[in-house]
Amino acid sequence: MLEQFLDNFLHNLFKPLLLFFYMGFAIPLLKVPFEFPHVLYQGLTMYLLIAIGWHGGEELAALSAIDLQHAGGFMVIGFLANTLIGVVAYLVLRMTKLRQIDAATVAGYYGSDSAGTFVTCLGVLTAANIAFAAYMPVMLAVMEIPGCLVALYLASRLRSSGRMDACGNMPGEPGYDCPRAPSRAYPNSDLDLETVPVAPGAQSLGAAAASAPVQRDGVFSKKVMHEVFLNPGLYLLFGGIVIGFIARLQGTKVTEMDDKLFVLLFHGFLCLFLLEMGMTACKRLQDLRTAGLGFILFGLIAPNVFATLGIFIAHGYSMFLGQPFDIGTYALFAVLCGAASYIAVPAVQRLAIPEASPTLPLAASLGLTFSYNVTIGIPVYILIATVLTRAMPVG
16 A cells, blocks of 8 residues: 555656646746736636536536435535634644734635645546546535635634734734735735735735725625625636536537537646646745744644545545545545635635735645645545545445
């Protein structure tokens, strides 16, 4: 088994997907004068979300009624699992140097999931011919929501305490200036080009609350809830699922032409996406200089702990059903639990938690956790799932 793991690990490190990620990661290090066009990044993100949904919808159309029931139960468990992960992440982060508002926001990132990590895992599993459940793309959509709700709830508690100032500082925490500053595009926040105010030196810890006074939307206001449940990423993913589902119900002849775009070309577009992700991940690492060792360790250790927890939860549900899951299902559920958001939660943060740092959560989720998961984490999770299913077989 160890030999198989080492073989999978080495092959994963040198797959084209990861080689594109490395190439992008090296661009800032080598100071290559190249900027990935933002509109192309938006287009790739849009394509990948729709393609994931399309393929998942097609597969859902082929499921039996009992399989759909099992999928529904798994979605509820996934939602609860990521809610728990968000709460645990907050409790752990309170032991670091982070301000409470930043700890709450970062916890929300980890209580959500990462479309980029998910599609990379899909690519690895497909290349290795490892099977997985057809409904996993729907899990991606469902498990994105808990982190948003956790961050909103924790931020609401901090505000209602009456001790947090307009810049997000609690008594005893280091003070941060939040002068007015010109707005700029929020990096990698979502599929739109809305702007948020950012203070000078926003690379430093806690430079989030960039304008004072801050105009906040109510935590559970209509606008914020719209961003949680109908943000562009979630809408495109669900839209792709619905369209793929309806199309496949009409037969393979209806979907054959579209499959050439959404299925056959998926890996090529994913390589370009990972090129941009590599560049962004490298740049985000610079934001960790003032975050403290505890926060850096969290970004590297948390994915292993949360992903392993996810594997055990998935196996428990599998034993409850008396039906073994494919190893790929464990791996995908692991990355859904062990990854951190960089699309949905930043968009919600922009609207509802402007006091929190816009850079630190992304530094952890992209610079550390995403980089770890796509290079080392995925084969590790496959190994853990393999060991567990052999040690505790279902049935």
